[in-house]
Amino acid sequence: AxxxxxxxxxxxxxxxxxxxxxxxxxxxxxxxxxxxxxxxxxxxxxxxxxxxxxxxxxxxxxxxxxxxxxxxxxxxxxxxxxxxxxxxxxDLDILCSMPPSLTARTGFDVLSHVMECFVSKESNSLAGLHCLKAMQIVFHYLPQAYNEENNIKAREAMALADILAGWALTTSRVILPHALSHAVSAFYPKAEHGLVLAALTPQIMRFNIDRGDVEVIEKHCEIAKMAGERIISSTKKEAFKSVDAVERLLKKLELNVTLQNLGVDEKDLEGIVESSLTAMKGPIEANPVSVTRKEILCLFRGAMK
Ligand SMILES: [Fe+2]
Structure with missing residues (x-):
């Protein structure tokens, strides 16, 4: 392949x-x-x-x-x-042939894998190490790879982050952003994975920080640190800096989209919720905060605009 x-x-x-x-x-x-x-x-x-x-x-x-x-x-x-x-x-020559938009969308998928595997209920020390290193790489090098197609150092760094994320997926598990984004793509096969993740991730991070326990808060503070944020203490307020960092990255990559921008129709949301609950049960259960059907619908609605 x-x-x-x-x-x-x-x-x-x-x-x-x-x-x-x-x-x-x-x-x-x-x-x-x-x-x-x-x-x-x-x-x-x-x-x-x-x-x-x-x-x-x-x-x-x-x-x-x-x-x-x-x-x-x-x-x-x-x-x-x-x-x-x-x-x-x-092969770095092949990776350098990626156009900027594809670099951004696929690169954000790497970040989603490691942020999700890091806060997942199924996370562990080994996955944690892989995730933290990969986050640090993506926050630093993805904008460079996006702006300079032939920046070998940035391409090489992103290739490494991709491998670390692939390993993290094997020992841990993705959570709500992937669970919900796959359900959207099942209804709208043309809605690209990276773009759907971009529309959903900030919303879900806020939900998890808001409802999460001490460990969830601490983990989001770690994510913020990997993005270069100064974190003074592990509080909810500081944890929200991780969402700010992700939103800033999305803006730099021109990925600040909504589900509505991707063509998702409000009338399909109930069906999309149902699809996520059957086909993506495992990742939903791995989310560190338990979520009801009604809350999933609210998350989709929030990502519409
Ligand atoms: Fe993915």
Whole structure:
């Protein structure tokens, strides 16, 4: 596979489906946990080589593949240790060919992965180290990679952050921003992942800080520090500096968008909430603050404007 997240994930899905098929092709949904039949992914999975053309998904170094069912409007992930690529390659010449808008959108995906894995209920010390380093890199180097396509140092740094984020995804888990953004993309397949995350993330960070316990507050203060903010004490007020830093970054990258800008219609929001609750149950449960159906709807409404 040579490409971004969609290309590498498609190759992984094909490797699973073809590897487990005999006379007739099996359905990828049998491996997702969403259908009525649930199959285990085994060593029959075909080997793949992944060459990433973006610094965004971490798919070249992890065991996940995202897949969308356009009929049921569900976007979910399948995972297995047999899905790690046998060989992963990162080529700076390929990364330098990314246009600025793609650099920004995929780069913000890296930041989302590590901010989410860091505050996730499933976080751990190893993921924490990977996440903090990757955040520091993204806040510093992503604007440089965005403004100067051929800045090798910035491209190399973002490639490293992408790998660290890919590892963090393997030991921890994403939370609400990914859960809700995948549901939006299931309804609006043309709404790009990085842009949907940009529309939702500040809103969700505010919600988590507002309702979060001491640990959630402390973790958001750490995020702010990685963005270069001066944090005097671990208070809620200081934790909100992490949201300010993310919003400033989004502005620099021209990613300050709303769901409405991305074409999301208010009338679809109830259905999108439902899709997130079924297809993204795991990441919703990993959010450090528990959330009700009504609160999810409020978060979507808040990100509309
Ligand atoms: Fe992502």
């Amino acid at each position: 040579l490409g971004g997240g969609s290309v590498m994930d498609t190759a992984k899905n094909i490797a699973v489906v073809v590897g487990h098929s005999e006379k007739e092709l099996v359905s990828v949904w049998e491996f997702s946990g969403l259908g009525c039949k649930t199959r285990e992914i085994t060593a029959k999975t075909l080997p793949i080589v992944a060459i990433t053309s973006t610094s965004g998904t971490g798919s070249h170094v992890n065991r996940f593949a995202v897949v969308t069912n356009e009929k049921t409007k569900e976007k979910t992930g399948i995972k297995s240790s047999f899905m790690y690529p046998r060989l992963s390659l990162t």
